[in-house]
Amino acid sequence: MIDWKTLGFDAYRTRTVVVSHFKDGAWSPAQTTETFSFTLDPFAQVLHYAMSCFEGFKTFRQKDGRVAMFRPDQNAARMVRSAKYLGLPCPPEELFIQMSELCVKNNLEFLPPYGYGASMYIRPLLFAVHPQMQLVPYPEAIFAVMCAPVGSYYGAYLKSCAAVIPGDHDRAAPKGSGSYKLSSNYATTFVPYQIAHNQGYTELLYLNSSTREYVDEFGSSNFFGIRDNTYITPLSDSVLPSVTNKTLRQVAEDLGMKVEQRAVPFEELSSFEEAAGCGTAVVITPISHIDVKPKLEEPTITRSFRYGPDGSVGPVSTKLYKHITGIQFGEAEDTHGWCHYIDL
Numbered sequence: 001m002i003d004w005k006t007l008g009f010d011a012y013r014t015r016t017v018v019v020s021h022f023k024d025g026a027w028s029p030a031q032t033t034e035t036f037s038f039t040l041d042p043f044a045q046v047l048h049y050a051m052s053c054f055e056g057f058k059t060f061r062q063k064d065g066r067v068a069m070f071r072p073d074q075n076a077a078r079m080v081r082s083a084k085y086l087g088l089p090c091p092p093e094e095l096f097i098q099m100s101e102l103c104v105k106n107n108l109e110f111l112p113p114y115g116y117g118a119s120m121y122i123r124p125l126l127f128a129v130h131p132q133m134q135l136v137p138y139p140e141a142i143f144a145v146m147c148a149p150v151g152s153y154y155g156a157y158l159k160s161c162a163a164v165i166p167g168d169h170d171r172a173a174p175k176g177s178g179s180y181k182l183s184s185n186y187a188t189t190f191v192p193y194q195i196a197h198n199q200g201y202t203e204l205l206y207l208n209s210s211t212r213e214y215v216d217e218f219g220s221s222n223f224f225g226i227r228d229n230t231y232i233t234p235l236s237d238s239v240l241p242s243v244t245n246k247t248l249r250q251v252a253e254d255l256g257m258k259v260e261q262r263a264v265p266f267e268e269l270s271s272f273e274e275a276a277g278c279g280t281a282v283v284i285t286p287i288s289h290i291d292v293k294p295k296l297e298e299p300t301i302t303r304s305f306r307y308g309p310d311g312s313v314g315p316v317s318t319k320l321y322k323h324i325t326g327i328q329f330g331e332a333e334d335t336h337g338w339c340h341y342i343d344l
C-alpha cells in the first residue's frame with residue numbers, strides 16, 4: 001500500500017513499461033511488458049558512448065476524477081530535438097503520446113489520488129542499442145516509457161533551498177549540448193551535486209561557461225528571478241528549454257506581470273526580490289540564498305545573495321506555484337488547453 005502523503009521522487013517499480021524498437025526503418029508496435037529489464041549487447045552504443053536522451057512530465061488525477069497529462073506535446077517535441085542532435089531515430093509525437101497514455105492506463109493503480117499533492121511522473125527514454133565501435137549514428141534504438149508515483153522532490157512542496165555557484169564546474173559547453181535533454185548532461189553533475197549536498201546546498205547554479213558573466217540554470221531546473229512585478233529568466237543557448245518555465249511565463253503574464261526572457265548578468269542576482277528554480281519535478285523551488293564558491297570543495301565563499309529569511313517563500317513564487325498546480329489538479333480553469341485528458 002503506497003503512502004501518498006510521504007511519497008518522494010524515486011524510481012518506483014510499477015507494473016509495466018511500454019517499449020518500441022526502431023529497426024529496419026520502422027518503430028515496432030508499442031508493447032507493454034512487465035519485465036523490468038532490457039537485454040543489451042555489451043557493445044551497445046548507449047553503454048559506451050551515452051547515446052541516450054530522456055523526457056519527464058507529470059500526469060494528474062484531477063479534482064473531478066479525470067486524468068490529465070500536462071503538456072506532453074511539448075516533451076514529445078523536445079525529444080525529437082534531442083534525438084536529432086544525437087542522430088538517433090525520433091519517436092514521432094503520436095507514438096510518444098500513445099505510449100505515454102498506455103503507460104498511465106496500465107499503471108493506473110499507481111496514479112496518486114487527488115488531494116495529496118502527488119502525481120505520476122512519466123519518464124520516456126530513448127537509447128541506441130546497436131553494437132558498434134565507430135562514432136557514427138546507426139538507425140536502431142529503443143524507446144521506452146516508464147512511470148513512477150511521485151510526491152515532492154525535496155521532501156516538501158514549495159520548500160526553500162540553498163544553492164551554490166561552483167566556480168570550478170560547468171554544466172554545458174558554449175555551443176554544446178546544454179539545450180538538449182541528453183542523459184550525458186546529467187552524468188557530469190552527480191559528483192558536484194554530492195559535494196554540494198554534503199555542504200548543505202540543495203542546488204547547483206551554473207553560469208555561462210565561456211565568460212561566466214551570466215546566469216544559465218540550475219543542474220535540474222531553470223532559473224527565474226522576481227523584481228518589480230516582473231518575471232525574469234535567462235535566455236541562453238545552453239539552457240534546457242523548460243516546459244515549466246514556458247508555462248510560468250504565460251501564467252505570469254496572465255496574472256498581470258511583466259515577463260523578460262533575456263541574458264541575466266551575474267550581478268543582477270543581487271537585485272532580485274525572489275529567486276527560484278522551476279522544472280517538472282519541483283514545479284518551483286524557492287531559493288533562500290546563493291553562495292559563490294571559487295572551488296566547490298573548499299570552504300571559501302566570495303559572495304552570498306540572500307532572498308528573505310531562510311525558510312521563507314516569497315509571495316510571487318507562492319502565487320505562481322498555486323496557479324500552475326491549480327491548473328494541473330483541475331482546480332483552476334485551463335484557459336490555454338495545457339491538460340491532455342486520457343480516456344480511461
Ligand code: PLP
Nearest residue numbers: 220221222240242243244279280
Ligand atoms: N533544466 C534542467 C537542466 C532540467 O533537468 C530540467 C528538468 O526537466 C529543467 C530545466 C526543467 O524542464 P521542464 O520544466 O521541462 O521539466
Ligand code: COI
Nearest residue numbers: 056057220279280281282
Ligand atoms: C524534471 O524536473 O523533470 C527532471 O527531469 C529533473 C530530473 C533530472 C531529476
